Amino acid sequence: MRARLTLLAAAVSVLILVAFLVPLALLVRTVAEDRATVRATADAQSLVPVVGTADPEAVRLTVEQLVADSEREVSVFLPDGTVLGSTAARTPAVALAERGQSLTAESAAGREIVIAVQGRPGGTWVIRTVVPRADLTEGVGRAWLVLTLLGVLLVLIGLAVADRLARTLVRPITDLSAVSHRLANAELDARVTPAGPPELREVAGALNHLAGRIQELLVQEREQVADLSHRLRTPLTALRLEAESLPDPQDAARVAAAVDGLERAVTGLIRQARWRSPAAGTVTGDAAAIVAERVAFWSVLAEDTGRAVRLDLAPGPLPVGVPADELAAAVDALLGNVFAHTPDGTPFGVRLAVDGERVVLTVADQGPGISPEAVRRGASLAGSTGLGLDIARRAAQASGGDLDLRSGTGGGAEVSLRLGRA
Structure with missing residues (x-):
C-alpha cells in the first residue's frame, strides 16, 4: 500500500509538472525567437x-x-542589382520587398x-x-535543462x-494487522x-474492544464447562458405590477402573477449562505409553465382543505436541468408533509408527466403512454425537498434524492420526 500511494503521488506530480513545464518550455523558446528577431x-x-x-x-x-558588429548577415539590394554588405542571392522575400512590402519570412538559413x-x-x-537558427534557439537548451532538473x-x-505521509498511514494499518494475527494465534492480551x-x-478501538469481549466470553465458557464437568462428580460417585456393591470382584474392579478413568477425564476437563490458557506453552504427551494404555483398556471390551485385535506399536518414548489427556481422548474416540459402528466380532488393528517428524496412529477395521463427512463436527450417520472424529482431528491439528480418513485395502475404514513430534 505504501508503494502504491507513493506511485500515485509520483504520477500526480509528473502530470502536474508536465501540464506546467511543457507550456513554459514552449514559451521560453518563443521568447528566445522573438528576442533574436526584435x-x-x-x-x-x-x-x-x-x-x-x-x-x-x-x-x-x-x-x-x-x-x-552584429556578426549577422546584412545586405542592401539596389534596384540595379547591386548588393551592398553581405553577398546574398535575391530571395522571394526580397522580390516582394522591392514592391514596397516589408516582411519576415522563414528560410533554410533561419x-x-x-x-x-x-x-x-x-x-x-x-x-x-x-x-540564424542558432540565434533563434540561443539559451533555450540551457533553460530547458534547468526546467527539467x-x-x-x-x-x-x-x-x-x-x-512520509504514506508511512504515517501504513504503520497503523501494519500494527492492526500484527495485532489481529496475534489474536488469531490465541494471544488474547494483544492490544x-x-x-x-x-x-x-476507530478501527483500532473496535479491535481492542473485540479482543476484550473474546476474553470475557472465553472465561465464561471455561467456567460453564468447568461447572458442567463438576456436576458429573455426583453421578460418578454413585457409579463407584454401585460398582463396589457388585458381587463379582472382577466385574467390580473392571467397572471401578472405568469409573476411575472417567473421573480422571472429568478432572482433566475441569483443570483444562479453568487454568489452561489458550496462549500457554505446548504440553507434550508420550504417544507410545498413552496408546498402549488405551489399547489395553479397550482390549478387555474387544475380548468380550469377540473382536480380534492386531497390534503394531512402536517402542517409546514418543513425545508429541499434544497433552496426555487430549491424546487419550483422541485414541478413545478412534477406538470407540470401531465398537460403535461395526458389529460384534469385527476385527480391527492398531498401528503406531514414526514417519519422519510425525508419529502416525492408524486404526483400521473391516466393518462397513465410514463417510468422510463424519469428520465434520456434529456430523454422524449412526445416531451418535458426531464429536469423536472431530476431537481426534483437533488434537492432531494442535500438534501440527492432521487426520486422514479413507477406505481400507480389505474394506472397512482406516483412520490415520498424524501427530507432530515434540
Whole structure:
C-alpha cells in the first residue's frame, strides 16, 4: 500500500509538472525567437535613414560596420542589382520587398527580415538580414535543462513527502494487522495503540474492544464447562458405590477402573477449562505409553465382543505436541468408533509408527466403512454425537498434524492420526 500511494503521488506530480513545464518550455523558446528577431529587426531599421539619404558608398560602409558588429548577415539590394554588405542571392522575400512590402519570412538559413526603403531615385532599396537558427534557439537548451532538473527535483520532493505521509498511514494499518494475527494465534492480551487518521483510530478501538469481549466470553465458557464437568462428580460417585456393591470382584474392579478413568477425564476437563490458557506453552504427551494404555483398556471390551485385535506399536518414548489427556481422548474416540459402528466380532488393528517428524496412529477395521463427512463436527450417520472424529482431528491439528480418513485395502475404514513430534 505504501508503494502504491507513493506511485500515485509520483504520477500526480509528473502530470502536474508536465501540464506546467511543457507550456513554459514552449514559451521560453518563443521568447528566445522573438528576442533574436526584435534585435535583428532593430539593427535593420537602424539602416533605414542611411539607406534613404546617403550615397551608395556611405551605405556600403555603414552596412559593413553593422555586419562586423552584429556578426549577422546584412545586405542592401539596389534596384540595379547591386548588393551592398553581405553577398546574398535575391530571395522571394526580397522580390516582394522591392514592391514596397516589408516582411519576415522563414528560410533554410533561419529567419529572413526584409525592409523596403522607398523614395530614392531609381526605385526601392531593400534591406535584408537573416537571423540564424542558432540565434533563434540561443539559451533555450540551457533553460530547458534547468526546467527539467527543477521538475525532477520537485518530483523527488513530492515522492519524499508522499512516502512520509504514506508511512504515517501504513504503520497503523501494519500494527492492526500484527495485532489481529496475534489474536488469531490465541494471544488474547494483544492490544493495538490507536494511531493515524480518525477512521483507523476507530478501527483500532473496535479491535481492542473485540479482543476484550473474546476474553470475557472465553472465561465464561471455561467456567460453564468447568461447572458442567463438576456436576458429573455426583453421578460418578454413585457409579463407584454401585460398582463396589457388585458381587463379582472382577466385574467390580473392571467397572471401578472405568469409573476411575472417567473421573480422571472429568478432572482433566475441569483443570483444562479453568487454568489452561489458550496462549500457554505446548504440553507434550508420550504417544507410545498413552496408546498402549488405551489399547489395553479397550482390549478387555474387544475380548468380550469377540473382536480380534492386531497390534503394531512402536517402542517409546514418543513425545508429541499434544497433552496426555487430549491424546487419550483422541485414541478413545478412534477406538470407540470401531465398537460403535461395526458389529460384534469385527476385527480391527492398531498401528503406531514414526514417519519422519510425525508419529502416525492408524486404526483400521473391516466393518462397513465410514463417510468422510463424519469428520465434520456434529456430523454422524449412526445416531451418535458426531464429536469423536472431530476431537481426534483437533488434537492432531494442535500438534501440527492432521487426520486422514479413507477406505481400507480389505474394506472397512482406516483412520490415520498424524501427530507432530515434540
